[in-house]
Amino acid sequence: MVTPEQSQLSQLNQVIDEQMSNPAFGIDELCRTLGISRSNLFRLLKEQTGLAPSLYIRQLRLAKARDLLEHTDLRITDVAFQVGFERSQMLSKYFTEAYGISPSEFRTKQVGADGFPAVQHESPTPDTDVFPVVDQQPEKEQPPVPVVEEHVITLPAVQVAWYRRRQVQLVALALLLVLLVAGWFSRLNPFGDNTPAASSIAVLPFRNTGAADTYYFSSGIMQQIHSSLSRLENLKVISQASAMLYEKTTKTPAEIAGELDVAYLLEGEVLQVGQRVKLSVELILAADNRTVWSNTYEGDEQHLFGFMGKVSGQIARELNQQLSQAMRQQLKKAPTQNMTAYNEYLKGQYLLRNRSREGILGSLVNFDRALTLDPGYADAHAGKAMAHFLLLAEGINESRQNKQLAEKEALDAIRLDAQNAQAYLILAKLYQAQGKWEQAKTTFQIALQYSPNDALINYSLSLLLRTIGQVDGAIDYSTKAYALDPLLPVILMGHVGNLLAAGQYEEARKLIAEGNRLHQQVANWYWTTAAYYFAREQYELSLQELDKGLAISPATKAFLYRKAITKARMGQPEETRAILDTLPDIVENYAYRAEFYAGLKDKGHCLAYLEKGLTTEQIPLYLKVAPLFSFLHGDPRFTAILHRAGLDGPVSMPGQRNLVK
Structure with missing residues (x-):
């Protein structure tokens, strides 16, 4: 009997096969086509195959590449194109990693009785590198891996075209069967994927x-x-x-x-x-x-x-x-062969931790010393990029020079080490600050490719996706960030914000209860709890949460401003109007003024300041999905502003497709 999960997996395989030659086809496109969220896709493939979605798609691409190499005369560059790799070098890299032999070698070298090597797994034998170490436990002996022989059938020429199509399907089916069996055996393991904290x-x-x-x-x-x-x-x-x-x-x-x-x-x-x-x-x-x-x-x-x-x-x-x-x-x-440079780098990283002006500037001194000792030290360039970015982000020095230096150092790091996730993270944040949404998204994804367990990268990408209206993806990434960093307040705050943007109030409420237990002494936590009640239009309760934050941090301007906006929504506009009368009408305040007029539901003035802010990159965060601006949805002027900001297009919610606001 075919289970619903197996039926869904069959449909998933068909979609991947149809889009095989499309290099841009990935997890997001697969989710949209099937109408499921990233988290549901991840769960389906983990349960059925034991693989992450990106790896599963790659395995199917490689299986088809193998078949094309074996049964056609296509050039390797054409094979790469057929299976969705933009460059033959990418196909060669992943093919070699999976099968232990390059595509060109596969065509010219017979390996084993079946003409193809088995997929390489980690050797159970210890590393051969010699160190003065004391290893207090021997390596675990691994059971032998059974070998299944393949048989190549030669068909008449008139059947070759049909056979090739069928062979691709059979290879994919065989791969799926192997993955299903592997997944079943993994569930017998007490530390398999069905255990919440496994691996x-x-x-x-x-x-x-x-x-x-x-x-x-x-x-x-x-x-x-x-x-x-x-x-x-x-x-x-x-x-x-x-x-x-x-x-x-x-x-x-x-x-x-x-x-x-x-x-x-x-x-x-x-x-x-x-x-x-x-x-x-x-x-x-x-x-x-x-x-x-x-x-x-x-x-x-x-x-x-x-x-x-x-x-x-x-x-x-x-x-x-x-x-x-x-x-x-x-x-x-x-990372470097110069241990003195390494020590200087570690000192710089240590100074960056508190994000103070003195710490950031001091870190630059250490990173420069490291680079003097080893000019090719990629991590030191990435450290400098982070330092210059933090000078901007923390409002210490917002000069254009720091933006340029952050970008230069990040690019230098990538030139020296193409897998430097930290450098890609900085570049992505710089692109996001400039409203280059697609460039930022792509760069975040590259960073995750090289450091998939980095909570900050997952969190940062989730906020970008919320900004551009891809709320379903935002929740998927912030869910992972929260799992990786369950005790950092800002991660939970971002995750709750994503849930509120999706209208998932019950899930947000449960997490807020946990946050209240862990973060009751953190002033900014109450910004999040106030946002929960504001989104639900429970303004009196929202005010109470803002007061809790002010009790911890009385001088925080953002709390005072949000109190005035919340009161305006309650029909008490006096504080908001008083602030507007005294707030200088300058570039730095355009976003604030737009928010105040949004609190008053004054469309004319709100839209006017949003338009002013567009020219100077001074628009409110999460403009597209923020509850504060929902009263503008459907107004052609607001739609035009979103278009000019590069934020037009559908809003994607969990379980929904192409929801336009």
Whole structure:
């Protein structure tokens, strides 16, 4: 009997097959065609195949490429085009990762009895790199993988065309069957995908056992390992922001893992004395507080990167992550060969954490020192890009020069390291600030390709999608960001905001209850709770939440302004009009004035200031979906403003398609 899920998967395969040659066809287009949300698509494929959507689509593309290479005389560039790769180099890269042989070699080299190599999996044998380490647990022996032979049938020429089409379908079906069986077996595993916290880990702050002034080093080592693990798409890695809250905790591993919803914890201890380092790491299965694996490095700094790569690879194997050859090489890759430059970079990263003027400017000094020692240090360029961007974002120095420097340093980082997710993140934010929505979206997605477990990138992309009206996608990405960073207030605030834009009030209410428990001392949290009641037109309750925020931060102008707007909606316009009378009519205040007139539901003045703001990039956030501006929906003048801002087009809500407001 065919289940509804299998029927839906069959329809999904048909859609992918029809769009195979379209390189732009991806997850968003697939969701729109099928009329399902990203989260539902992700859940369907995880349950039925054990794969993420992007990887599943790629597997089907590669299966068809294999068939075309085997049964046609098409050039490799034409094969790449037929299966949706814009460049033959992309096909070659993924084909080699999947099958262990390049497309051209496949055509000329017979491998094995069936003429094709098996898909390569992570070797169960230890790395051959030699380090002065103590490994306290042997590698787990892996069971043999059964080999299924294929038989190639030669058909008469008149049947070749039909056979090729049929062969593509059969290959896809065979692949699906293998994935279904693999998914079934994974559910027998107590840490399989059906377990809420399966394949999940939190890298806790490493203990610094050296001098106090080497704390930055232990923090940086933890960050380096965290960054490596975050590259693994199918591994849930809790963000550093949430993990840092447990730096001096007395909670048990089980309690920490329960709060973060993970199965494993990684703890570490670092001692740095001069150029000598001792690093000990321990992987803990939190449920029973059992050490699964531990390792120690003791030696000079120069070999430290190799050891950290070994640690990341070992953890990946323990958590059943399949690593391609390219990913194994990436995990072993040293960011620089100059350890003095590395130390300067870590100091710069440490100074960036508090986002103060002094910290940001100080970080630039350290990043410059790192680049003097190693001009090809991509991470140091990305660090400079972040510093210049923060000078803008934090309102410390909003000069055009900082925008240009942020872009230049990000591009320099990408030139040196095409997989530098941090650099792509900065570029995406710069594009977003300029209203280049599609460029920003694409760049965020590239950043996620290289660091899929980065909570900040997922969160930032979700806010962009809310801005341009793709609310369903916004919720999908903020859901993941919240799972990766469950204790950072701003992540939850953004997620609730996305839910409110979609009208999912019940889900928002549940999360607000959790936020009230965790963030009651955070002033900005009450901006979110006030927004919930404002969206529901419960203005009196919204005012009460704003007052809670003001009690913590009495001088916050945004709270005072929102109180006046809320009162205006209650029929009490006096405060709003008083503010408008005294607020200077200058560029910096155009967005504020538009919001005040929106509170008064004064269409004429509100639209006038929105039009003024367009020319200077001073328009309110989330203009397209914000409840404050919903009274303008349907007005041709508002539609024209959205068009000029590049925000026209449908609003996509969860479970709906092409909802135009």
